Every structure is written in structure tokens, then in C-alpha cells.
Amino acid sequence: MSVAASTAVREAGHGHRVSPLRKRADQLGDRMLFGICVLAALIAAAAIVLVGYQIIHGASPAISKFGIGFVYETTWQPNFGEFGAGVLLFGTAVTSAFALLLGAPIAVAIGLFLTLLAPGHVRSVIGPLVELLAAIPSVILGFWGLLVLAPFVHEHIEPFLHGAFGFIPIFGDPQTTGLSFFTAGLILTLMVIPIIASISRDLFQSVPPELQDGAAALGATRWEVVRGIVLPTTSSGVIAASILGLGRALGEAIAVSQVIGAGFEIKNSLFETGNTLAAQIALQFPGALTELHKASLYYCGVMLLVIGIAANLLAQWIGRRFGYAGAVAR
Amino acid sequence: MSPASVPDPMAPLTPSGNLRRRQLVSRVAEIAATAAAVLAVAALALVIYSVVIRGAKKISLDFIFTAAPTGVGPMLLGTLEIALIATLMAMPIGVLIALLLTEYSSARVARPLKLVLDLLNGLPSIILGLFVFALLVDHKQQSGFAGAVALAIIELPLIARGSQEVLQLVPGSLREASDALGVARWRSVLTVVLPTALGGIVTSTVLAVARAAGETAPLILASSNFDGKSFVLNPFEAMPNVPTWIYKLSEEGNSEGFNEAWGMSLLLVSFILLASLGARALLARSKRKLSS
Numbered sequence: 001m002s003v004a005a006s007t008a009v010r011e012a013g014h015g016h017r018v019s020p021l022r023k024r025a026d027q028l029g030d031r032m033l034f035g036i037c038v039l040a041a042l043i044a045a046a047a048i049v050l051v052g053y054q055i056i057h058g059a060s061p062a063i064s065k066f067g068i069g070f071v072y073e074t075t076w077q078p079n080f081g082e083f084g085a086g087v088l089l090f091g092t093a094v095t096s097a098f099a100l101l102l103g104a105p106i107a108v109a110i111g112l113f114l115t116l117l118a119p120g121h122v123r124s125v126i127g128p129l130v131e132l133l134a135a136i137p138s139v140i141l142g143f144w145g146l147l148v149l150a151p152f153v154h155e156h157i158e159p160f161l162h163g164a165f166g167f168i169p170i171f172g173d174p175q176t177t178g179l180s181f182f183t184a185g186l187i188l189t190l191m192v193i194p195i196i197a198s199i200s201r202d203l204f205q206s207v208p209p210e211l212q213d214g215a216a217a218l219g220a221t222r223w224e225v226v227r228g229i230v231l232p233t234t235s236s237g238v239i240a241a242s243i244l245g246l247g248r249a250l251g252e253a254i255a256v257s258q259v260i261g262a263g264f265e266i267k268n269s270l271f272e273t274g275n276t277l278a279a280q281i282a283l284q285f286p287g288a289l290t291e292l293h294k295a296s297l298y299y300c301g302v303m304l305l306v307i308g309i310a311a312n313l314l315a316q317w318i319g320r321r322f323g324y325a326g327a328v329a330r
Numbered sequence: 331m332s333p334a335s336v337p338d339p340m341a342p343l344t345p346s347g348n349l350r351r352r353q354l355v356s357r358v359a360e361i362a363a364t365a366a367a368v369l370a371v372a373a374l375a376l377v378i379y380s381v382v383i384r385g386a387k388k389i390s391l392d393f394i395f396t397a398a399p400t401g402v403g404p405m406l407l408g409t410l411e412i413a414l415i416a417t418l419m420a421m422p423i424g425v426l427i428a429l430l431l432t433e434y435s436s437a438r439v440a441r442p443l444k445l446v447l448d449l450l451n452g453l454p455s456i457i458l459g460l461f462v463f464a465l466l467v468d469h470k471q472q473s474g475f476a477g478a479v480a481l482a483i484i485e486l487p488l489i490a491r492g493s494q495e496v497l498q499l500v501p502g503s504l505r506e507a508s509d510a511l512g513v514a515r516w517r518s519v520l521t522v523v524l525p526t527a528l529g530g531i532v533t534s535t536v537l538a539v540a541r542a543a544g545e546t547a548p549l550i551l552a553s554s555n556f557d558g559k560s561f562v563l564n565p566f567e568a569m570p571n572v573p574t575w576i577y578k579l580s581e582e583g584n585s586e587g588f589n590e591a592w593g594m595s596l597l598l599v600s601f602i603l604l605a606s607l608g609a610r611a612l613l614a615r616s617k618r619k620l621s622s
Contacts (some may be wrong), residue, residue, distance in 0.1 A: 026514035033516040034434055040426035041439075044490075045446050047483055054464040055457065109366035117360055118367070126367055128610060133374045135606050137544025139573045140381065140595045143580045147588065148380050193370055221356035244452070251454020254546045258580055278456045282547055285460070286554060301460045305453075312452040316445070 055305055058298035061291060070299055076264055076280075078289045083296035085303060090266050091181065091274040092307075095256060096249040098185030098270070103192040104242045110193070111200030112226060127201065134194035142255030145187045146179075150259055153186070154178030158271050172269025179261030182270040187255050192245035199241035203234040236318050243315035247308050253278035277304050378603075381595045388593025398558035402594055407561055408569035409598075412474045412553065413543050415565055416481035421535050424489030425524075428531075431490075432497040433519055451487040458483050459548035472553050474562070474569035480548030485538040492534025492613075496527045499620040529616040536609040540602045546573035554578075572598050 056063075062070060066083060073084020110130055114123050158174035165171045207230050215225045231238070253276075261273030262283060275283075277300045288294040345353060393401045427447070431440055458480040466476040500523050508518035524531075555568035556578055562569045572594050579591035 026517070029516040030514055033429075033519060037426045037430035037434060040423045041430055041443050041446075043423055044427060044443075044450060044486060047486075048446055048449055050465070051453065051457065051461045051483075054461050058460065058464045058468075106366045106369065109363040110370055113363040113367040117363055126371060128607070129374055130367070130370050132603065132606065133370060135540060135602055136374075136377060137546065137573060137598060137602065139544065139546040139576050139580075140599060141377065143576060143591060143595060144377050144380055146580055148376075190373055197370070221352050223356035223359040224352065226359065247452050247454075251456065253454065253456035254550075254577060258577075278454055278547075281456050281460065282550060285463075285551055298460060298464075301457055305457055308452055308454055308457070309449060312449055316448065 052305065055298055055301045059295055059302045062295035062299040063302075065292065066296075066299070070296070071303065074266065078284070078293045081290065081292055083292070083299075085277060085280075085296075085300055087264055087266055088275055088277045088280050088300060089303070091260065092250055092276040092278070094181050094270075094274065095184045095188055095260070095276055096246055098181065099188035099192050099249040100242060100246050102185070103189040103245065104196055104238075106189075107193045107196035107241075107245070108200050108238060110197040111204050112230070114197075114201045115204040116222065116226065116230070127198075130197050131194050133190060138191070138252060138255040139258075141187055141190060142258030145183060145255060145259040149186060150178030150180075150183045152178070153180070153183050158182070162271070169268045170270050172267075172271055174271055175273070177261065179259055179273055180271045181260065181274045184256045184260040184274075184276075185270070187259055188249040188252060191252060191255070192249050195248055196238075196241045196245045199244065200234070200238055203237040203241070204230055207233050236321075240315040240319040243311050243318070247311040247315070250311070251278050251304055251308055253282040257282045277301075378599065381592065381599050384589070384592040385594075385596025388589055389596060393593055394597070397560060402558070402572070402575065402590070402597075404558050404561045405570045405572045405575045405594065406597065407563075408474060408553070408555070408571035409543060409573070411563070411565060412478045412481060412549070412569060412571060413539055415475060415478035416485055416542055417535060417539055419478065420482040420485035420489055420538065424486050424535075424538075425493050425531055427486075427490040428493035428497055429519065429524075431494050433515075433523065447487040447490055450483060451491075453483070454547075455480070455484060455545050456547040459551040462548060463551040467552055472551075472555070472568035474553050474565040474567065474571075477549045477552035477569070477571070478565065480552055481542040481545060484542045484545060484548075485535075488538035488541060489531075489535050492537065493527070493531045496530030496534065496613075496617065496620070497523065499530070499617055500526045501620070526620070530613060530620070533609040533613040533616065536605050537613070540605040540609070544573055544598055544602055546577050549574045550577065 062083065066073070070084055071089065072086045074086035075082045075084050076087065077083075114127050114130075118126060154174060154177060158178070158180075161171045162174055211229050211233070212225050215229050216222075220228060256276050257279035260275060260279055262275050262279075263273030264275065265272075267274065281297050281300055285294065285297050288297060344350075394406065395401060395403045397404050427443065431443060461483075462476045462480045466473065466479065504522055504526060505518060508522045509515075513522075549571055553568050553571060554574045555562065555570040556575070558570050558575065576591045576594050576598070579587040579594075
């Protein structure tokens with residue numbers, strides 16, 4: 001740091017007056033560095049546009065053949081050239097909603113634990129550990145889900161839930177394997193928790209301590225401080241964080257394709273096999289039979305892209321519109 | 331005078347009635363929050379435990395350095411090379427974007443640029459796979475390079491955001507000192523600002539690489555070479571790599587393949603965890619140094 005500064009000093013302090021040539025060179029240098037930086041930004045922007053264009057272009061045969069009906073039609077028969085993404089859309093919605101309903105409360109609780117309950121040294125260990133959960137590659141999480149989690153779910157959790165709540169149709173009869181919406185949802189839960197937890201922790205830390213101390217001084221218990229001060233001031237941010245987590249769950253292809261069992265019907269039980277938009281692309285694209293088959297998978301990609309970007313923009317809008325924007329925009 | 335209006339001096343000091351209920355609710359909430367944290371850490375521990383227990387018996391020098399069927403050397407080499415090419419593409423662009431945001435920023439530029447970075451960050455990786463397939467693979471051939479382009483897009487927003495955070499911590503006094511000496515802007519950026527932030531930039535890059543190294547979805551479409559018997563150095567051919575190989579083995583369902591996949595998972599997870607833990611510690615240190 002000081003070495004770099006002194007180098008600059010030596011270089012700059014050559015003459016008493018800056019020569020015109022040097023001045024010209026510096027002007028040129030300034031423009032060039034700025035120009036290169038702008039160029040880099042343009043490349044990033046172009047990447048977004050190009051991604052959108054290529055995906056839509058790839059989908060165009062399917063779009064012109066099936067139109068908007070593709071989104072809700074439920075036949076997917078590559079051999080007969082008939083494609084509809086209804087089942088996949090259903091599976092995507094079920095697994096992501098499952099992950100969010102289970103994961104968001106847990107993640108918010110972790111955020112609360114890290115900001116309000118944990119002593120400093122515990123916080124500095126648990127916080128990074130939770131974030132490390134996000135660092136485990138999805139293929140390994142999926143592989144673990146396939147060989148460790150799915151058998152456990154099949155042998156223990158499914159019979160238990162069916163026994164206790166079997167009168168609700170979503171907890172139907174256990175199937176032959178543990179590959180199901182349920183297992184996929186659990187894996188996705190593990191993926192959304194670190195995202196929502198780390199954002200909510202940052203949000204909770206930004207709640208003014210005076211407000212919390214004031215409530216505590218009035219006799220509020222810890223839970224009442226959370227319920228009355230912390231959560232209301234950060235609720236928009238928590239919602240935005242959950243939407244970001246949802247975006248992650250919607251787009252996960254690999255891990256889901258490993259544990260969801262590639263079913264092709266809409267079932268009302270969570271223990272049945274199913275499929276999602278992203279997983280279908282990962283499973284079928286490498287062995288796609290026809291150009292139309294490929295185009296249909298691109299069409300699934302278009303749907304994912306639209307849902308994903310909409311979720312992202314919505315999260316940002318909520319974050320900006322309802323305050324605490326800085327903490328969410330990351 | 332009714333006896334009820336006089337507080338009983340012998341009453342116990344422990345809370346009763348409503349207060350007791352409220353404290354109980356609070357206590358339950360505290361326990362629930364602690365349990366949630368324990369649950370998440372337990373899940374992480376369980377995954378890592380399974381990978382270590384089942385993967386450790388496969389690890390040997392032969393496993394790491396020889397080709398199939400005894401080892402997975404070509405896949406490791408492929409992953410290494412693809413990640414390297416991706417980083418060579420993503421790092422300069424990411425750092426330049428960070429410079430634009432911190433050194434030349436005006437709100438008019440910064441807001442849309444941050445939006446672009448957020449959107450890039452939010453793109454599902456399978457979409458990037460479709461993208462590079464359409465752009466570089468379709469009607470041509472699969473290549474490690476195509477995979478590297480997809481990984482570069484994944485790394486780019488992470489590097490840009492990380493570098494920006496570090497660059498913002500470079501003390502303004504350094505820039506002012508440089509300005510006061512009559513140093514041109516570009517010179518002070520290149521000789522003062524960047525060298526000061528270099529450590530933080532490198533560690534953010536390592537974090538981005540750790541994230542990209544395990545990405546599977548783009549590579550399935552861009553570089554799925556399931557030969558594994560020979561080392562491939564040419565990035566314009568399909569290169570075998572660790573994530574797609576694990577994916578393939580997990581789909582095949584034979585137990586010997588599963589063992590091999592556990593072994594590779596252990597190698598990949600150890601690299602990723604060590605890299606991200608190390609980079610985090612270094613990043614925290616260099617941020618502390620910069621802000622003090």
C-alpha cells in the first residue's frame with residue numbers, strides 16, 4: 001500500500017511542471033481506462049440480451065407450432081412430436097412452493113438466532129457454516145439426496161406422515177422409491193435456506209437498536225421485540241429475500257433431476273414422482289430426438305427465464321419500494 | 331378495608347399469570363430459532379459426513395492422477411482447465427466493471443449496471459447451458475471452451491460485486507493524496523487503488539471459482555465427454571470434467587460407479603470448502619486492514 005503510493009509519488013514528481021506531451025498522454029490514458037471499463041459493462045449487458053435472444057431463438061419452432069398452449073398442455077411425447085409443459089410447470093410450482101414454505105421460516109429463524117441470540121463467537125462460526133451450505137455443488141447435494149436422503153425419506157418420513165396425516169390427499173401412499181416431489185422439495189429447502197438466512201441476518205442487523213431497546217424497556221419479552229419491532233421493520237426485505245430464494249429453487253435443474261424421479265403426470269400426492277421445467281431440460285436435452293424436441297426444451301427455458309427474471313425484478317422492486325433497499329440489493 | 335388491595339409481602343418474586351405465559355412464548359421462540367440454526371448446520375454436517383465416509387476409501391494417488399478405469403485424472407484436469415479459462419475471461423471484465431462502479435460511478439450508470447449484475451447472478455445455470463449450446467455448440471461440437479464461457483457468466487457478477495466491495499474500502503485519503511500530487515486519474519487507479527485492493531479482489535475471485543467449479547448444468551450441454559480414458563488438453567474439444575461425471579454415475583445406478591462418484595465428490599467438496607473457507611478468512615482480514 002505505502003510502496004504503491006510512493007511509486008506513484010516518484011513517477012508523478014519527475015519534473016516541476018508537467019510537460020504538454022505528458023498531459024496529452026494522461027488525458028488519453030484517462031479516456032482509455034474509462035472506455036475499457038464501459039466496454040466491460042457493455043459486455044455484461046450484451047450477455048444478458050444475448051442469452052435472452054438465443055433462448056427465444058432456439059424456442060421459436062416450438063413457439064410457432066404450439067403457441068401459448070404449450071404452457072398448460074400436459075402431453076409430453078417426444079416420439080409423436082407432441083409437447084406441453086403443464087406437468088413440468090406444476091412440478092416446478094409444487095417443489096419451489098414446498099421449499100419456500102419450509103425453508104423461509106427456518107431461514108428467518110436462523111437470521112434471528114444469529115442477530116439476537118447467538119453470542120459473538122457462536123455467531124462467527126454458525127454464520128459462515130450456514131453460508132457454506134450454499135457452496136456445496138448441486139450435483140453432490142443431488143447425489144446425496146439420491147443415495148442417502150431418498151431411502152431415509154422412503155423408510156421413515158413417508159410412512160410417518162402418511163400414518164399421521166394420511167387423510168390429507170397430499171400425504172398419499174408411500175411409493176416404491178423415495179424419489180418424489182417431497183424429496184426434491186427437501187433438497188431445494190437446503191438450497192434456499194442459506195440465501196434467505198444470510199440476507200435476513202443482514203436485514204435484522206440493520207434494525208435500529210434504539211427501537212429494540214425501547215420496546216425492551218417497556219417490558220416486552222424478546223419474542224415481543226421480534227414480533228413487534230424487528231419483523232415489521234424488515235418484512236418487505238424478508239419477502240424480497242424469499243423471492244430471491246424462490247428464484248433459486250425454480251431454476252435448479254441438476255439436483256432436482258436426480259431426486260424427483262422423472263414422472264410425467266400431475267399427481268396430488270407429494271410422495272409421487274414428478275418433474276420440473278429445469279430438470280426436464282437437464283434430463284432430455286443431451287439426448288433430444290428431434291429439432292422440435294430441442295425447441296420445446298428451449299421453450300421450457302424461455303418459461304424459466306421469464307419466471308426467473310420476473311421474480312428477480314419483483315424482489316428488487318419490493319426491496320427498493322418499501323425501504324431497507326440497501327440490505328437486499330446484493 | 332379489603333385484604334386484596336394490600337400487596338402480599340410474602341408473594342413469590344417469580345412471574346405469574348400473563349407475564350409467565352409471555353415469557354414462556356418468548357422462551358419457546360428462542361428455542362425454535364436455535365433449533366433452526368442447529369438443523370441447518372446438522373444438514374451441512376450430514377452431507378459432508380456422508381461424502382467423507384463414503385469417498386475416503388476411493389482416494390489414492392492412482393485415483394487422482396491416472397485415467398479411467400483406475401482413476402479420474404482427466405476429469406480433474408478438465409475441471410481445472412475449464413475453471414481457469416472461465417476465470418481468465420471473467421476476472422478482467424468483473425474488475426473493470428467494479429472500477430466503473432467505484433471510480434467513475436454516477437447514479438445514472440450505477441443503477442442499471444447493478445441491475446445487469448443482479449440479473450446475471452439470478453440466471454439459472456441450466457439457462458446458461460442452453461445459451462452456450464445455442465451459441466457455440468449447436469451444429470458445431472461440444473468444447474471445454476463453451477463450458478468455460480458459461481462458467482465465466484456465472485463468475486462475472488460475483489467477481490464484480492466482490493471487487494466493488496473491496497474497492498469501496500480503499501481509503502479516500504489515498505486517492506486524494508495521489509490527486510494532490512498531480513497524478514492522473516488512470517495512473518492513480520492502476521498504481522494506487524488497484525494494488526491496494528488486490529488481495530481482496532483475488533480472494534473474491536477464488537470464491538467465484540469455488541462456486542463455478544461445481545456447476546453441472548451448463549457443462550452437461552457444453553462439455554459432456556464420457557470417455558475418461560485419455561487426458562484432453564485442447565479446450566476446443568469436449569473435455570471430461572468432475573461434475574458431469576458425478577452426474578452421469580449417479581444416473582447409471584451401479585454400486586462401483588457410486589463409489590467412484592463419492593470419491594470425486596470428496597475431491598470436489600474438499601477443494602470448494604477449503605477454497606471458500608480460506609478465501610473468506612483472507613477477505614475478512616484484508617477488509618479489516620483496509621478499513622482500519
